Amino acid sequence: MIYIDIYRCERMILMDYQNTAKLFKAFCDENRLRIIDLLKDGEKCACTLQDELTIVQSTLSHHMKILIESKVVEARKDKKWIYYSLSDSGSELAKNTLSEILTKSENYSSFCICED
Numbered sequence: 001m002i003y004i005d006i007y008r009c010e011r012m013i014l015m016d017y018q019n020t021a022k023l024f025k026a027f028c029d030e031n032r033l034r035i036i037d038l039l040k041d042g043e044k045c046a047c048t049l050q051d052e053l054t055i056v057q058s059t060l061s062h063h064m065k066i067l068i069e070s071k072v073v074e075a076r077k078d079k080k081w082i083y084y085s086l087s088d089s090g091s092e093l094a095k096n097t098l099s100e101i102l103t104k105s106e107n108y109s110s111f112c113i114c115e116d
Contacts, residue, residue: 020097026070027094031055032063036086039073043085070094 026032031053038044038052050060064084067073071090076083 020101023070023072023090023094023097026067026072029063029066031059032067035063035067035084036072039084039086043083046082046084049084 026036034053035049038049044052046057046060046064049064050057053060064073064075067084068075071087072094073084073090074087076085
């Protein structure tokens with residue numbers, strides 16, 4: 001006999017959706033997209049990003065928190081400065097996740113429960 005914990009499975013599926021939403025939240029803001037674009041050229045310190053975007057420190061901090069939580073951006077501290085760069089593994093995760101979301105299943109078909 002095989003025992004399956006349905007509640008645990010549902011929770012794991014929900015957590016996967018939550019993690020996916022957290023990942024793609026990184027791409028849902030113009031400033032975050034601009035930050036990602038700036039980081040494509042290499043590692044940047046917070047002051048450089050702030051200057052390039054002409055935003056205040058608290059706004060940059062808010063966006064960087066979201067980008068880091070999504071794992072798209074990595075941060076490293078060197079003395080009093082924080083340096084940011086694109087995460088290769090986070091970028092790969094985003095690409096693979098988007099591909100998985102947009103790929104139709106093998107059982108893809110049209111289905112409607114509406115009554116005529």
